[in-house]
Amino acid sequence: MATEFERRxxxxxxxxxxxxxxxxxxxxxxxxxxxxxxxxxxxxxxxRDRANDADQDVVDGWNKTLDVLLIFVRAAIxxxxxxxxxxxxxxxxxxxxxxxxV
Amino acid sequence: MSEIRTDGENEADRIRxxxxxxxxxxxxxxxxxxxxxFNKTISDTKYDPDLFVAPTSVRWVTGLWLxxxxxxxxxxxxxxxxxxxxxxxxxxxxxxxxxxxxxxxxHLMLSSGLSRWQMxxxxxxxxxxxxxxxxxxxxxxxxxxxxxxxxxxxxxLSATGGVFVFYCISxxxxxxxxxxxxxxxxxxxxRLILVFFFGRFGRISRVIYGLVASDKLVFPYxxxxxxxxILAWMIDNLPAIEDVSAAVEAIGSxxxxxxxxxxxxxxxxxxxxxxxxxxxxxxxxxLLSPDDSSNPDSMxxxxxxxxxxxxxxxxxxxxxxxxxxxxxxxxxxxxxxxMVTQYLELVLAQRDYPGRLYDWLAAxxxxxxxxxxxxxxxxxxxxxxxxQASIKQRLKIRTRLLCNEVSRLALPKEEPxxxxxxxxxxxxxxxxxxxxxxxxxxxxxxxxxxxxxxxxLCLSYVLPVYAAGLPAYADVYADxxxxxxxxxxxxxxxxxxxxxxxxxxxxxxxxxLLSPSFTQTEWSIQFLRGACALWLRGMNIQTxxxxxxxxxxxxxxASLSKAADVVEYTASAEELATSIVxxxxxxxxxxxQSSWNTAGVLRDLEEDVSTRTRISLLHPxxxxxxxxxxxxxxxxxxxxxxxxxxxxxxxxxxxxxxxxQLHHRGFDVEPMxxxxxxxxxxxxxxxxxxxxxxxxxxxxxxxxxxMAEVSESLWNRFVLQMDKVPVNxxxxxxxxxxxxxxxxxVSQVYSMKQxxxxxxxxxxxxxxxxxxxDEKMRRRAVAxxxx
Numbered sequence: 041m042a043t044e045f046e047r048r049x050x051x052x053x054x055x056x057x058x059x060x061x062x063x064x065x066x067x068x069x070x071x072x073x074x075x076x077x078x079x080x081x082x083x084x085x086x087x088r089d090r091a092n093d094a095d096q097d098v099v100d101g102w103n104k105t106l107d108v109l110l111i112f113v114r115a116a117i118x119x120x121x122x123x124x125x126x127x128x129x130x131x132x133x134x135x136x137x138x139x140x141x142v
Numbered sequence: 143m144s145e146i147r148t149d150g151e152n153e154a155d156r157i158r159x160x161x162x163x164x165x166x167x168x169x170x171x172x173x174x175x176x177x178x179x180f181n182k183t184i185s186d187t188k189y190d191p192d193l194f195v196a197p198t199s200v201r202w203v204t205g206l207w208l209x210x211x212x213x214x215x216x217x218x219x220x221x222x223x224x225x226x227x228x229x230x231x232x233x234x235x236x237x238x239x240x241x242x243x244x245x246x247x248x249h250l251m252l253s254s255g256l257s258r259w260q261m262x263x264x265x266x267x268x269x270x271x272x273x274x275x276x277x278x279x280x281x282x283x284x285x286x287x288x289x290x291x292x293x294x295x296x297x298x299l300s301a302t303g304g305v306f307v308f309y310c311i312s313x314x315x316x317x318x319x320x321x322x323x324x325x326x327x328x329x330x331x332x333r334l335i336l337v338f339f340f341g342r343f344g345r346i347s348r349v350i351y352g353l354v355a356s357d358k359l360v361f362p363y364x365x366x367x368x369x370x371x372i373l374a375w376m377i378d379n380l381p382a383i384e385d386v387s388a389a390v391e392a393i394g395s396x397x398x399x400x401x402x403x404x405x406x407x408x409x410x411x412x413x414x415x416x417x418x419x420x421x422x423x424x425x426x427x428x429l430l431s432p433d434d435s436s437n438p439d440s441m442x443x444x445x446x447x448x449x450x451x452x453x454x455x456x457x458x459x460x461x462x463x464x465x466x467x468x469x470x471x472x473x474x475x476x477x478x479x480x481m482v483t484q485y486l487e488l489v490l491a492q493r494d495y496p497g498r499l500y501d502w503l504a505a506x507x508x509x510x511x512x513x514x515x516x517x518x519x520x521x522x523x524x525x526x527x528x529x530q531a532s533i534k535q536r537l538k539i540r541t542r543l544l545c546n547e548v549s550r551l552a553l554p555k556e557e558p559x560x561x562x563x564x565x566x567x568x569x570x571x572x573x574x575x576x577x578x579x580x581x582x583x584x585x586x587x588x589x590x591x592x593x594x595x596x597x598x599l600c601l602s603y604v605l606p607v608y609a610a611g612l613p614a615y616a617d618v619y620a621d622x623x624x625x626x627x628x629x630x631x632x633x634x635x636x637x638x639x640x641x642x643x644x645x646x647x648x649x650x651x652x653x654x655l656l657s658p659s660f661t662q663t664e665w666s667i668q669f670l671r672g673a674c675a676l677w678l679r680g681m682n683i684q685t686x687x688x689x690x691x692x693x694x695x696x697x698x699x700a701s702l703s704k705a706a707d708v709v710e711y712t713a714s715a716e717e718l719a720t721s722i723v724x725x726x727x728x729x730x731x732x733x734x735q736s737s738w739n740t741a742g743v744l745r746d747l748e749e750d751v752s753t754r755t756r757i758s759l760l761h762p763x764x765x766x767x768x769x770x771x772x773x774x775x776x777x778x779x780x781x782x783x784x785x786x787x788x789x790x791x792x793x794x795x796x797x798x799x800x801x802x803q804l805h806h807r808g809f810d811v812e813p814m815x816x817x818x819x820x821x822x823x824x825x826x827x828x829x830x831x832x833x834x835x836x837x838x839x840x841x842x843x844x845x846x847x848x849m850a851e852v853s854e855s856l857w858n859r860f861v862l863q864m865d866k867v868p869v870n871x872x873x874x875x876x877x878x879x880x881x882x883x884x885x886x887x888v889s890q891v892y893s894m895k896q897x898x899x900x901x902x903x904x905x906x907x908x909x910x911x912x913x914x915x916d917e918k919m920r921r922r923a924v925a926x927x928x929x
Contacts (some may be wrong), residue, residue: 062510063274078243079240079241079242079244080241080243081243084243084246085242087246087249088242088245088249090247091246091249092235095231095232095249095253098256098262099228102224102261102265103228105265105266105269106221106225106228106268109217109221109268109272110218112222113214113221114218114270116214116275116276116279117211119857119914120404126900
């Protein structure tokens with residue numbers, strides 16, 4: 041009956057007192073509870089996955105912006121260069137430098 | 143490049159060499175030629191390289207274009223840099239960490255760094271710089287054309303201006319109109335700048351801030367209208383039938399409008415607009431078209447929406463189609479029973495069309511097979527609970543007939559079939575309105591069922607009527623009481639099917655029994671005892687602890703707590719509570735939600751349930767989220783000064799463990815330790831009751847805990863109490879009946895390898911009398927316990 045979530049993130053094992061007369065079992069409960077934020081607890085695994093997803097979204101968005109920007113800058117430079125070429129050659133010094141690149 | 147090329151000059155090269163910022167080389171040569179050959183000078187400064195000044199427009203154009211180009215290059219550089227940063231960030235996120243926690247810490251630092259150093263703002267600002275570069279270029283273009291052809295320049299300039307105005311407006315528009323899609327990060331930048339510069343000027347800043355700072359979306363519609371539009375869109379546009387079905391199903395939760403379009407009285411938010419309604423109905427009709435009616439699933443989804451159904455009476459066509467589809471569906475699966483139920487509800491909701499249900503059943507019962515009728519009846523049984531009186535009346539005769547029909551069928555009598563039970567309960571329910579006919583009904587139904595179950599069932603119907611003070615039922619009631627008393631003993635091992643019915647009946651009986659107007663207290667106590675016994679036996683069945691048992695138990699407990707003035711009730715409640723707790727502890731109490739209802743009820747029984755019961759309740763309560771506070775309150779009530787001392791050792795230990803948990807959850811438990819230790823050491827009985835080794839171990843464990851954790855003052859108090867204990871009177875006998883010394887026991891406890899036993903060993907060395915530990919020793923004990 042475990043949900044998808046429980047299967048992906050199984051709860052941290054915790055013994056419950058099967059026999060109440062047994063000291064050791066009781067002590068193990070005592071020590072186990074209160075450690076829900078121990079170094080490999082479930083909550084960190086969940087955090088890791090969720091944070092990774094969130095980061096992925098943000099970083100991908102930024103990367104797309106930057107890609108568009110770079111493509112546009114190249115196009116713009118090309119455009120400017122064509123204009124310059126066809127006109128009085130004001131930018132010939134600059135544009136020749138970029139001609140090499142293109 | 144032009145210098146490198148050595149082939150003949152072409153047009154492009156020629157043009158490129160014409161640098162307007164430099165003096166014209168050809169003219170310069172001409173001037174030199176004139177001077178040399180003809181000794182003439184040209185007085186135009188244009189031809190004198192030393193005096194040459196480029197025209198203003200040319201300088202402007204050059205400046206603008208170079209700036210534009212430079213800006214674009216800078217943007218490209220920064221964009222490449224930013225891409226590198228992002229790649230580095232992703233790489234660092236992917237780097238493996240020592241543990242998930244370490245990763246989370248690292249992520250916290252690095253991701254908050256992204257926002258702290260305004261990474262998003264930086265990347266959002268890059269396009270803005272590029273926009274600036276473009277505008278500079280356009281302006282330069284306009285200036286360039288100015289010297290060539292002023293008309294063309296005007297055209298370019300006006301186009302540039304227009305674009306600029308459009309840019310400004312489109313950037314700022316989202317600040318005013320929230321749904322404007324032309325939102326860019328620039329707006330956020332502007333907001334920050336404005337707040338930074340004008341933040342200190344109270345009034346201006348408020349105006350500006352109000353203009354640009356509202357980042358929160360304010361929906362122009364009410365939530366109901368939003369939901370409605372979304373659902374309408376889904377129904378209209380989605381091609382997949384599953385999606386549409388889901389949307390249609392969701393319509394059920396929208397506020398209802400009646401067929402006139404006015405909202406129903408209980409709906410406050412809005413109403414389903416007739417337009418949307420029409421769309422929905424059209425789609426529903428599509429779903430129920432003859433081609434689709436063979437697919438029970440899609441039909442079910444349409445019908446499953448209860449509130450949607452109640453709106454459907456606007457379209458009689460749909461109703462008829464549903465009913466036809468139900469008739470035609472040959473495979474009556476259990477899920478179809480739900481459909482039937484929904485349909486019946488729909489028909490019941492139609493005040494102007496009450497006869498359809500009756501007609502339907504009447505027409506079908508002749509044709510349909512009995513199981514189908516039974517299914518209808520089952521559905522009917524659910525509906526009848528709050529059905530209309532007139533329909534009940536009309537159904538009465540019909541049900542009687544059906545009952546006869548069913549009785550003709552050869553069904554094995556030992557098994558109380560669901561069908562029979564349902565029919566009988568319907569008959570009893572219908573018959574209970576007429577005292578005269580009731581014996582007859584009882585007789586008829588009595589043939590159909592197990593006698594004890596019949597008694598319980600009848601009682602559940604008669605008792606409320608009788609308790610309401612109708613003397614006509616006195617005889618019936620007396621008979622039933624007799625039957626019940628003899629039959630309850632026979633019903634010792636309830637099976638699942640009986641349990642379900644029996645729990646319902648028991649709960650139904652409890653209400654009138656415990657009402658103050660019901661005078662026969664003795665009998666109600668008897669009934670309660672019987673019910674308790676019955677359900678406690680039911681609990682011991684090894685099948686999963688079903689909801690109905692726990693439900694009836696919680697109801698019993700709740701009823702008992704209300705009738706707290708009767709002493710016998712309290713005893714029953716205590717017994718019941720103890721059994722529930724024991725059953726609970728045997729199971730995984732983290733998942734048994736139902737037992738927490740019970741625990742919640744028991745919490746209210748503070749005055750009447752003994753300390754033992756309450757403590758055993760505390761134990762499971764502590765582990766459930768949200769309950770520690772309740773446990774804390776309960777604990778406080780147990781340790782009230784006027785309470786009798788807690789003398790059972792394992793209770794003491796349990797209390798200790800509970801306190802330990804509470805301590806972990808941030809409660810200040812130190813005074814409580816004092817109470818426990820104080821109470822138990824002042825009163826000697828705990829030592830006498832300590833007959834087994836395990837109990838002594840508990841005690842020693844407890845003390846060692848207390849010593850390791852509690853404060854100096856408490857420690858002193860503990861030692862004082864310990865001194866009062868008549869140690870010499872201890873006669874400790876272990877499991878084999880051998881006399882053992884305290885020292886042996888202590889060493890046994892120590893051998894269990896618990897570091898916290900350190901202090902115990904210390905008073906072993908001192909032979910019983912524990913020393914008052916100095917600070918150093920106490921710290922060591924704490925340190926050891928922390929390992």
